[in-house]
Amino acid sequence: MVERSAKRRDLTLDKVVEAALAILRTEDEAALTMRRVARDLGVTPMALYHHLPDKDALLNAAVDQVFLDAARAAAPQEMDWRDELSWFMSEVRDPLVASPGIGQVFVRQPVLGPGTALTTERMFRLLRAGGVTGDALAEAVDSITLLTIGSIANEISRPAEVRLQLPGFLEAPEVLPDHIDTYARRDGRARYLQALTWLMDGIETKAGISPNG
Amino acid sequence: MVERSAKRRDLTLDKVVEAALAILRTEDEAALTMRRVARDLGVTPMALYHHLPDKDALLNAAVDQVFLDAARAAAPQEMDWRDELSWFMSEVRDPLVASPGIGQVFVRQPVLGPGTALTTERMFRLLRAGGVTGDALAEAVDSITLLTIGSIANEISRPAEVRLQLPGFLEAPEVLPDHIDTYARRDGRARYLQALTWLMDGIETKAGISPNG
DNA sequence: ACCTGAACACCGTTCAAGT
DNA sequence: ACCTGAACACCGTTCAAGT
Numbered sequence: 001m002v003e004r005s006a007k008r009r010d011l012t013l014d015k016v017v018e019a020a021l022a023i024l025r026t027e028d029e030a031a032l033t034m035r036r037v038a039r040d041l042g043v044t045p046m047a048l049y050h051h052l053p054d055k056d057a058l059l060n061a062a063v064d065q066v067f068l069d070a071a072r073a074a075a076p077q078e079m080d081w082r083d084e085l086s087w088f089m090s091e092v093r094d095p096l097v098a099s100p101g102i103g104q105v106f107v108r109q110p111v112l113g114p115g116t117a118l119t120t121e122r123m124f125r126l127l128r129a130g131g132v133t134g135d136a137l138a139e140a141v142d143s144i145t146l147l148t149i150g151s152i153a154n155e156i157s158r159p160a161e162v163r164l165q166l167p168g169f170l171e172a173p174e175v176l177p178d179h180i181d182t183y184a185r186r187d188g189r190a191r192y193l194q195a196l197t198w199l200m201d202g203i204e205t206k207a208g209i210s211p212n213g
Numbered sequence: 214m215v216e217r218s219a220k221r222r223d224l225t226l227d228k229v230v231e232a233a234l235a236i237l238r239t240e241d242e243a244a245l246t247m248r249r250v251a252r253d254l255g256v257t258p259m260a261l262y263h264h265l266p267d268k269d270a271l272l273n274a275a276v277d278q279v280f281l282d283a284a285r286a287a288a289p290q291e292m293d294w295r296d297e298l299s300w301f302m303s304e305v306r307d308p309l310v311a312s313p314g315i316g317q318v319f320v321r322q323p324v325l326g327p328g329t330a331l332t333t334e335r336m337f338r339l340l341r342a343g344g345v346t347g348d349a350l351a352e353a354v355d356s357i358t359l360l361t362i363g364s365i366a367n368e369i370s371r372p373a374e375v376r377l378q379l380p381g382f383l384e385a386p387e388v389l390p391d392h393i394d395t396y397a398r399r400d401g402r403a404r405y406l407q408a409l410t411w412l413m414d415g416i417e418t419k420a421g422i423s424p425n426g
Numbered sequence: 427a428c429c430t431g432a433a434c435a436c437c438g439t440t441c442a443a444g445t
Numbered sequence: 446a447c448c449t450g451a452a453c454a455c456c457g458t459t460c461a462a463g464t
Contacts, residue, residue, distance in 0.1 A: 150363025201413030
């Protein structure tokens with residue numbers, strides 16, 4: 001990570017973004033400071049500002065890159081559109097959960113660029129291929145987006161121990177204690193895919209489209 | 214807000230939490246600093262640490278209070294369980310969206326206390342009353358929780374202008390441009406309730422419970 | 427026990443200066 | 446044009462001291 005470049009004209013936007021990603025992939029968002037990125041690149045903090053307007057722009061560029069990689073992934077085989085949607089959404093969600101720093105940024109601030117644009121376009125294409133049309137198409141993509149953001153936020157910030165403590169705060173618990181183990185069990189990816197399945201079942205039923213579009 | 218208390222033994226945990234909430238209700242999360250809370254209370258920053266271990270604890274207490282208010286709200290009239298669930302989840306979601314500072318904290322860090330515990334318990338009771346049983350009960354509550362977190366995160370951090378810019382990043386857009394107006398339209402609450410309806414439709418269908426359980 | 431004051435180890439970013 | 450160095454206006458929190 002620590003490259004002693006330091007010569008003039010050696011620094012590029014790509015290098016700065018890569019250095020930021022390297023930090024976010026292994027450490028907390030708090031570890032990503034402009035001073036730290038500069039140090040890893042062997043440069044003064046202010047050198048970064050010649051390639052980027054501010055820290056937000058750096059975070060945006062780094063996280064969008066992760067979306068671009070996911071959005072370009074090719075499906076491993078021929079699939080039913082519902083299966084392909086589940087596969088694709090995992091492809092998007094997994095890297096954000098695997099690198100907490102990246103997920104933290106995504107949850108906190110808007111990410112706008114080729115990566116998020118292509119990801120959105122691909123979600124639209126998959127659902128349209130499934131027979132979702134009209135306003136329901138944009139609304140379905142919106143629903144899936146909300147669920148995905150929530151799943152990432154929840155998995156990153158809420159370890160199982162948090163939920164396990166919930167019953168202790170209740171004066172007259174009735175239902176929670178019996179179900180807290182199931183509720184707190186950490187299985188974020190499976191839970192997300194199940195919720196996605198339920199959501200798609202609801203969309204198919206009410207939008208009046210035939211299963212297997 | 215600026216009360217010149219400053220006398221000894223005047224400061225209490227409740228006052229500190231109230232001062233924090235007052236800031237979060239009208240300003241960004243960034244506005245909530247320990248120094249600012251202390252200033253609003255007419256006290257030294259270090260005085261706060263005699264009532265709280267650290268800033269996270271203060272944020273947790275403040276946001277949990279918002280959940281407690283929502284969890285204690287009484288339904289305005291007799292309702293179908295599905296309608297009551299929609300009403301209750303709005304009761305939870307709306308204050309977090311209306312006060313960006315509060316929503317920002319909730320999305321970023323776990324909130325644990327009487328408020329979140331009672332909110333969760335009440336979600337369990339409503340779904341059980343609807344006939345959802347076994348593991349599906351905890352899984353359904355989990356799904357709704359994810360959707361709710363995502364809806365709050367999305368509404369707080371992503372204004373409509375962000376989505377409207379997406380097509381501009383595509384080299385060969387096919388579907389997005391035709392649907393971007395619908396996709397970007399700001400109608401967060403209705404979108405959330407629709408996604409919740411779709412989710413519940415899917416849960417009812419696949420969990421094999423009768424409508425109006 | 428409760429609060430103050432000074433200090434530590436940080437931040438992002440502006441500004442003026444170097445080459 | 447590209448980078449450095451010093452400085453500004455902040456942070457959360459520790460530590461020692463007052464009453």
